[in-house]
Amino acid sequence: MERTHNKKSLKERRKHLRNNxxxxxxxxxxxxxxxxxxxxxxxxxxxxxxxxxxxxCPSEKLAIELDGERHFTELGLMEDEKRDQRLLQLGITVLRFENDDVFKATNAVLEKIASQFNHP
Incomplete structure (x- = not known):
């Protein structure tokens, strides 16, 4: 059976994204x-x-995506919608924030994330 999470074939790409x-x-x-x-x-x-x-967050099956400019193009929005729908089919909730929100509305971002937790 093929792995769903952290496929070995994506290891180098994940590492590159973490470091950059x-x-x-x-x-x-x-x-x-x-x-x-x-x-x-x-x-x-x-x-x-x-x-x-x-x-x-594995315990909550919650994904958080920070979106920059490319996500707000027509193609980017379509790809994100397709991705979010597939993740939802797998039981994963996706929260999206603009990069600027992390700096300008930090507490609101953290509160929104925490509001998705199933238990205190």
Whole structure:
């Protein structure tokens, strides 16, 4: 049976993305890593099928995506919709934030993430 999560074929790509992330990703990671947000463990650049998620909380089946300019093109919006629908079919909820939100509305971003947790 083929792996669904963290396929070996995507390992180098995940590593590259972790080491070359955006400043918004680095900032959010500092705020949610090491169980800093309500004791939840998050992973960076976690893959599900052929999709690489910016952040993933396995206990909540929650993906967090930080979107830059390319996500707001017609093609980017269509690809994101297809991706989000597939992840939802797999039972994974996707939250999307603009990169700027991490800097300009940090508390709102963290509150929105925490609001998706199933239990305190």
């Amino acid at each position: 992330g955006t400043s918004a990703e680095a900032t959010l990671w500092r705020l949610i890593s090491n169980k800093k947000l309500a004791g939840r463990k998050f992973r960076r650049q976690h893959s599900v099928e052929n999709y690489i998620l910016d952040f993933y």
